[in-house]
Amino acid sequence: MAVQGIADPALAVAALDHTWFGARLGPEAQARLAALATHREAAPGSELVREGELCKDLSIVLKGRVALRMLVPERGMVTILTVEPGDIVGWSALVPPHRAMSTAVVVEAAELLTLDGESLRSSLRADHALAASVYPRVLQAVGRRLEGTRLQLLDLFAREARSDIPGGER
Numbered sequence: 001m002a003v004q005g006i007a008d009p010a011l012a013v014a015a016l017d018h019t020w021f022g023a024r025l026g027p028e029a030q031a032r033l034a035a036l037a038t039h040r041e042a043a044p045g046s047e048l049v050r051e052g053e054l055c056k057d058l059s060i061v062l063k064g065r066v067a068l069r070m071l072v073p074e075r076g077m078v079t080i081l082t083v084e085p086g087d088i089v090g091w092s093a094l095v096p097p098h099r100a101m102s103t104a105v106v107v108e109a110a111e112l113l114t115l116d117g118e119s120l121r122s123s124l125r126a127d128h129a130l131a132a133s134v135y136p137r138v139l140q141a142v143g144r145r146l147e148g149t150r151l152q153l154l155d156l157f158a159r160e161a162r163s164d165i166p167g168g169e170r
Contacts, residue, residue: 009034015113019086021060021137029133036119040112048089048104048112055092055100057114058138061085064110068102068145081148082107088141093117094124 006012012034016022022030040059042048049055051070066083080102083089089104089112098117124131 006034006037006039009037012037012039012113015062016060019060019062021086021088021141025133025137029130032123032127032130033115033120033134036115036123037113038116040114042106042110042112044106044109046106046110048106049092049100051100051103053100055090055098056117058088058090058093058117058120059112059114060088062111062113064106065108066110067105067107069105070102077103080152081145087144088138090117091138091142091145094121094135094138 009031013027013030016025016030016033022033025033042064048059048066049057061083063085065085066089067079068081068083068089069077069079072078083104090100092098092100093115094117124134
């Protein structure tokens with residue numbers, strides 16, 4: 001996984017502005033986040049964070065796809081949602097106890113704008129205007145995640161119900 005600082009913060013601002021997460025942030029908030037950002041590339045199969053472990057970074061997916069997987073008893077690792085460009089991975093970096101709720105695995109080569117969780121939390125505590133801009137976007141991401149997971153679970157239960165019917169899917 002390649003990580004590099006961003007020499008020109010304007011590039012990070014432009015990248016943020018092309019995501020649903022960053023597009024509605026004001027220019028000041030975008031600039032503050034850009035100053036904290038690093039650019040990260042990750043190959044398919046790379047784990048960005050592991051369920052239950054300390055979540056150190058919040059990343060915005062610029063390109064590629066990231067599967068969120070959970071360990072399900074009697075099933076093993078199950079993909080519960082796939083994160084697409086513009087969405088975030090690692091929101092747990094902002095929420096105590098900062099433990100990942102799922103394992104994030106790159107399924108399509110990814111480019112990420114990554115924010116160090118500790119630095120981001122410190123900036124949000126010090127700058128209430130930044131916090132007022134960022135936290136609603138994070139909550140929107142969590143809401144989207146809950147809705148996507150709910151739909152995936154409904155689909156899973158529907159498939160299981162069909163497989164219990166003679167002549168249903170197997």
